[in-house]
Amino acid sequence: MAGTFTINVQNRQPQTQSFYFFQQPSIFSGGGQAYSNSLFSQVLASYDTSGAVMTFMVEQNYHAAIQQANSMPQVGMPSGFASASRAIELAGINGGHSNDSTMASVNPLGLSAPVSYQGVQPGAFRITTPGFTPPSMYNVGSAVSTNGGIILSNFVVAYPMNNTDCQPVLKFYVQTGTYMPGAVINFTQASIDAAMVDFTGGHSRCNVTLNADGTTQFQ
DSSP states (O other): OEEEEEEEEEOOOSSSSEEEEEOOOEEEEEEOOOOOEOOEEEOOOHHHHHHOOOEEESSEEEEEEEEEEEEOOOBBBHHHHHOOEEEEEEOTTTTOOOOEEEEEETEEEEEEOBOOTTTTTTEEEEEEOOOTTTOOOOEEEEEEETTEEEEEEEEEEESSSSSEEEEEEEEEEESSSSSOTTTTEEEHTTTTTOEEEOOOOOOEEEEEEOTTTTTTEOO
């Protein structure tokens, strides 16, 4: 079983607060604009009156994902509906063999078992999309395993007959507000004054406290 990245949140403000979590968009090659989804959202009572702590956990592995959509991504709306995902490896920095590529299908929707493929960007995985005709629309990108399910974290709108390389970034954010899991957020706006936890350095746990004066403390 994979290890987990864990973020524990305390709310030291006197009033109840809503929080949501999201991930920094991956570095995409072969796609258009990158979008981000909310991963988890919950209301948290004041720690001083309740002792409550919110825990967000993400498995330490990578998932490629494809999602069917009806329209271009819109902030506050679900990014799509039916989806498929595969655990996948990243291409080696110095070459080497890894199962870093998967082939998408759209009828039925799915992803093939990952295999090794030449030319994938180092530190990335590849999703190859088949031909399809508008108005059919699909999102492809990086998913995470959290809260017992797999959710599309960040993505691009797929092109037909195309290779999309996706290099995940292990930086997660906590922000006040409410976005249901799977809803599109404006990453640029949402990340302003958000608490950012960077797991690229090797640690796997962080405690975040929202202080009464609005500042954020890490431990």
